[in-house]
Amino acid sequence: MMKWEENVRKVVPYVPGEQPKDKNVIKLNTNENPYPPAPGVEELMNTMTYQDFRLYPDTDATELTKSLAKFYGVRESQIFVGVGSDDVLGMAFMTFFNNTEKPVLFPDITYSFYDVWADLYRIPYKQIPLDEDFHIRKEDYLIENGGIIFPNPNAPTGVLESVNDIEDIVKANPESVVIIDEAYIDFGGQSCLPLVEKYENLMVVQTFSKSRSMAGMRIGFAIANEKMIDYLKAAKFSYNSYTMNMPSLIMGVASVEDKAYFEQTCEKIITTREWFKKEMKALGFVFTDSYSNFLFAEHKSVPAKEIFDKLKEKKIYVRYWNKARINNRLRITIGTDEQMQQLIEALKEIV
Amino acid sequence: MMKWEENVRKVVPYVPGEQPKDKNVIKLNTNENPYPPAPGVEELMNTMTYQDFRLYPDTDATELTKSLAKFYGVRESQIFVGVGSDDVLGMAFMTFFNNTEKPVLFPDITYSFYDVWADLYRIPYKQIPLDEDFHIRKEDYLIENGGIIFPNPNAPTGVLESVNDIEDIVKANPESVVIIDEAYIDFGGQSCLPLVEKYENLMVVQTFSKSRSMAGMRIGFAIANEKMIDYLKAAKFSYNSYTMNMPSLIMGVASVEDKAYFEQTCEKIITTREWFKKEMKALGFVFTDSYSNFLFAEHKSVPAKEIFDKLKEKKIYVRYWNKARINNRLRITIGTDEQMQQLIEALKEIV
Numbered sequence: 001m002m003k004w005e006e007n008v009r010k011v012v013p014y015v016p017g018e019q020p021k022d023k024n025v026i027k028l029n030t031n032e033n034p035y036p037p038a039p040g041v042e043e044l045m046n047t048m049t050y051q052d053f054r055l056y057p058d059t060d061a062t063e064l065t066k067s068l069a070k071f072y073g074v075r076e077s078q079i080f081v082g083v084g085s086d087d088v089l090g091m092a093f094m095t096f097f098n099n100t101e102k103p104v105l106f107p108d109i110t111y112s113f114y115d116v117w118a119d120l121y122r123i124p125y126k127q128i129p130l131d132e133d134f135h136i137r138k139e140d141y142l143i144e145n146g147g148i149i150f151p152n153p154n155a156p157t158g159v160l161e162s163v164n165d166i167e168d169i170v171k172a173n174p175e176s177v178v179i180i181d182e183a184y185i186d187f188g189g190q191s192c193l194p195l196v197e198k199y200e201n202l203m204v205v206q207t208f209s210k211s212r213s214m215a216g217m218r219i220g221f222a223i224a225n226e227k228m229i230d231y232l233k234a235a236k237f238s239y240n241s242y243t244m245n246m247p248s249l250i251m252g253v254a255s256v257e258d259k260a261y262f263e264q265t266c267e268k269i270i271t272t273r274e275w276f277k278k279e280m281k282a283l284g285f286v287f288t289d290s291y292s293n294f295l296f297a298e299h300k301s302v303p304a305k306e307i308f309d310k311l312k313e314k315k316i317y318v319r320y321w322n323k324a325r326i327n328n329r330l331r332i333t334i335g336t337d338e339q340m341q342q343l344i345e346a347l348k349e350i351v
Numbered sequence: 352m353m354k355w356e357e358n359v360r361k362v363v364p365y366v367p368g369e370q371p372k373d374k375n376v377i378k379l380n381t382n383e384n385p386y387p388p389a390p391g392v393e394e395l396m397n398t399m400t401y402q403d404f405r406l407y408p409d410t411d412a413t414e415l416t417k418s419l420a421k422f423y424g425v426r427e428s429q430i431f432v433g434v435g436s437d438d439v440l441g442m443a444f445m446t447f448f449n450n451t452e453k454p455v456l457f458p459d460i461t462y463s464f465y466d467v468w469a470d471l472y473r474i475p476y477k478q479i480p481l482d483e484d485f486h487i488r489k490e491d492y493l494i495e496n497g498g499i500i501f502p503n504p505n506a507p508t509g510v511l512e513s514v515n516d517i518e519d520i521v522k523a524n525p526e527s528v529v530i531i532d533e534a535y536i537d538f539g540g541q542s543c544l545p546l547v548e549k550y551e552n553l554m555v556v557q558t559f560s561k562s563r564s565m566a567g568m569r570i571g572f573a574i575a576n577e578k579m580i581d582y583l584k585a586a587k588f589s590y591n592s593y594t595m596n597m598p599s600l601i602m603g604v605a606s607v608e609d610k611a612y613f614e615q616t617c618e619k620i621i622t623t624r625e626w627f628k629k630e631m632k633a634l635g636f637v638f639t640d641s642y643s644n645f646l647f648a649e650h651k652s653v654p655a656k657e658i659f660d661k662l663k664e665k666k667i668y669v670r671y672w673n674k675a676r677i678n679n680r681l682r683i684t685i686g687t688d689e690q691m692q693q694l695i696e697a698l699k700e701i702v
Contacts, residue, residue: 002578003526004552007497009449013588016410027406036402045401051387053602054564055378059367083434086591094471098360120445120589146358175354201355213405216597227353237364238471240437246567247598251404 014116017319026342028333029317031184031294033213035268035336038261040254041214048250057246059237064249067256068221072193077226080233081252083243085183085207085220086113088232089149092203092222093117095235096177099146100124106148107136109326111155111181134159134288134296141169148173151181153189156319156331158290160189167192170199177228179203184292186211186266187273193223200225210293211266212255219244219252269293273334279344283351293334296326302351304328310350316343365467368670377693379684380668382535382645384564386619386687389612391605392565399601408597410588415600418607419572423544429574431583432603434594436534436558436571437464439583440500443554443573444468446586447528450497451475457499458487460677462506462532485510485639485647492520499524502532504540507670507682509641511540518543521550528579530554535643537562537617538624544574551576561644562617563606570595570603620644624685630695634702644685647677653702655679661701667694 017030061081069076082088090113097104097118103126106114110127118125128140134157141148148169153160170178170192180192182204193204208219222232236243255262273290280287280297287297298304308320308330319331334340368381412432420427433439441464448455448469454477457465461478469476479491485508492499499520504511521529521543531543533555544555554575560566573583587594606613624641631638631648638648649655659671659681670682685691 002551004447004528005578007447007450007453007527008582009446009586010582011585011589013585014592015588016407016592019407019409030407032407033405035405037404041404042401045399048396050393050396050602053388053392053567054384054386056367056370056381056383056560056566057569058370083594083596084591086593090590095360096355096358099358102358116589120586176358177355200353209407215407215593216404218408218593218596227356231359231361234362234364235360235471237366238362238467239441240435241365241367242437242566242569243434245434245569245596245599248596251401 011116011120014113018317020317022315024315026316026335026339028335028339028343029319031210031333032215033210033265033269033293034339035213035265037213038255038258040258041251044251044254045247048247053246056242057244057249059241061244061249064252064256067253071256071259072223074196074223075226078196078223078229080222080229080236081244082220082236084209084218085181085205087218087243088205088220088222089113089179089181090117091232091235091239092179092205093123094121095231096179096228097121097123097147102144102146104147104149105141105143105145106150107154109134109154109157111151114149130157136161136165138165138168142172145173145176147176147179149179149181151183152192153184153291155184155292156294156321156326157288157296158184158292158294159288160291163190163192163195167195170195170202174201177201177203179205182206183210187291187293188270189291196223196225200227203228208252208255212262213265214252214255217248217251219248269334272337272340275337276334276340283344283347295332295334297330297332298328299351304330307347307350311343311346314346316346362467362471365464369668371668373666375666377667377686377690379686379690379694380670382561382684383566384561384616384620384644385690386564386616388564389606389609391609392602395602395605396598399598404597407593408595408600410592412595412600415603415607418604422607422610423574425547425574426577428577429547429580431573431580431587432595433571433587435560435569436532436556438569438594439556439571439573440464440530440532441468442583442586442590443530443556444474445472446582447530447579448472448474448498453495453497455498455500456492456494456496457501458505460485460505460508462502465500481508487512487516489516489519493523496524496527498527498530500530500532502534503543504535504642506535506643507645507672507677508639508647509535509643509645510639511642514541514543514546518546521546521553525552528552528554530556533557534561538642538644539621540642547574547576551578554579559603559606563613564616565603565606568599568602570599620685623688623691626688627685627691634695634698646683646685647680648683649679649681650702655681658698658701662697665697667697
């Protein structure tokens with residue numbers, strides 16, 4: 001051990017899904033969108049002048065914030081943008097989940113980053129078991145806590161909670177910030193955004209990485225009341241004033257402005273998903289009723305790990321976790337019809 | 352006060368230099384480079400396909416890391432890249448300055464982010480006065496500490512410390528991580544990079560924002576021994592696996608590969624700076640012997656705040672801080688010869 005290591009913050013990092021360099025892989029492991037970003041993104045890309053890169057980007061993300069405010073019908077001062085929703089959520093953990101005694105609550109099966117952030121910031125937390133159908137029991141969230149967070153639809157289950165149930169949780173916890181992580185909300189779920197006007201303790205976080213096909217640009221955002229957003233901005237300006245670079249700030253706008261393309265893309269994925277559900281059922285898979293761009297499935301006889309390995313041999317990547325309660329499940333991203341057809345063919349050989 | 356505010360981490364954020372929307376402003380307030388990035392950046396920009404933005408970026412920044420390793424003659428495993436050096440430094444504060452009792456040491460006059468990060472992460476710190484000439488007294492850094500950080504050349508003074516003096520500090524503190532923030536090293540200073548092989552407790556941080564003219568792309572990096580880099584990567588993967596977006600990862604490479612352009616640009620700025628020093632002296636300014644892309648100057652009779660305000664009226668932006676010891680100083684970025692000539696003309700009217 002080196003002498004300086006005593007002072008080091010040691011953490012067990014999150015392990016992201018594999019990013020194979022091989023372009024021939026059918027990549028259904030990180031919930032990327034199979035369709036390209038809005039065509040306007042290309043147009044704005046071509047307007048960029050590389051000479052401008054010598055300047056610092058706009059710390060206030062003025063144009064992007066404006067377009068989001070217009071799209072979601074909120075005030076600009078209610079929006080915070082960051083380097084993907086991970087940046088927004090990580091910053092929110094540090095800012096709002098700051099009680100050193102009361103635990104932050106989130107489900108036992110959920111986005112794998114929550115406990116990692118809690119460990120990183122030394123926030124006490126309590127993982128609350130989902131019910132047998134992977135649903136949240138709202139009564140479980142009425143205990144004393146230092147904050148509440150969960151994705152809706154949940155990851156990696158795809159299970160959607162109703163806005164009414166979520167409202168009950170938000171209403172019952174006025175002393176805590178409740179963060180609803182809506183990374184997958186655009187694939188058929190109902191957003192909690194309308195509740196933001198009603199509850200001062202609610203923050204809704206979304207991302208450009210899934211429904212807007214821009215994972216490579218790293219754009220996420222939070223919508224909440226102004227006071228909450230101000231706290232988040234203070235934390236951001238204390239960490240790194242210039243988090244989002246020029247290309248993100250410029251091109252993100254094009255995605256927001258093309259509502260028709262956005263809706264068509266989501267619709268296509270929903271259609272593929274519903275068809276894929278039928279095919280999977282016919283193959284003997286059981287799965288939650290996903291409202292996201294993935295399916296969380298297990299086979300009634302063949303172990304998930306075996307399917308995972310065999311698919312990988314066939315150059316089809318899906319996601320598998322060797323974790324309690326979900327170690328016989330695969331999370332399969334919804335790709336194009338053609339990709340899903342190839343997957344079905346491969347699965348027919350395996351199961 | 353809202354009920355949830357009790358749990359909020361409250362911080363006084365760093366205030367970055369103003370980014371005026373008016374393109375006619377002569378902007379000498381944030382140490383941006385007046386010259387564009389390397390021409391290869393434009394070429395790589397034109398090779399980007401917007402369709403790829405649907406995918407997550409390469410978490411390992413493979414190509415950028417490779418090019419940096421080659422340029423600086425180190426192993427790839429010794430490099431960590433982040434969203435500007437602020438991201439790298441902020442992450443390093445959290446990771447390495449983790450002793451809750453021993454203070455982190457840095458100068459009283461230095462980069463304004465250090466105390467902000469320390470407050471954000473609740474790290475005890477001690478600000479050590481520079482001597483009368485704004486130099487570091489190396490003896491001051493031989494006290495018990497939880498880490499040491501300073502820029503070399505220092506900001507906003509531009510004062511350079513010798514590699515020998517820094518080596519003495521690094522050598523005397525084997526139990527602490529010593530971070531040398533070399534944001535401005537390429538403008539005539541001698542880098543501490545060669546010491547990295549010799550001292551396991553040294554980390555050198557640099558940025559693409561100044562000498563590489565890419566502030567808008569947000570790229571910074573650290574070079575240290577592998578173990579230190581591994582700790583930094585673990586923290587990064589615990590915060591946000593995908594921090595750097597595709598355009599940064601792609602275009603950053605072009606800057607590193609064009610060594611001739613890089614050197615020419617730095618040389619031009621050094622030449623302008625040395626000429627500017629003479630002009631400023633003739634106008635009655637006194638200043639430190641800057642080795643950076645800015646001058647830290649005071650006038651022998653006219654107060655800095657007055658000059659600052661009058662320059663702003665003339666649409667010339669420089670930087671002023673109302674802080675102890677430096678409240679009669681201006682930090683003036685070195686722009687093009689033409690910009691500096693315009694500044695000189697304006698100053699002639701003011702002083």
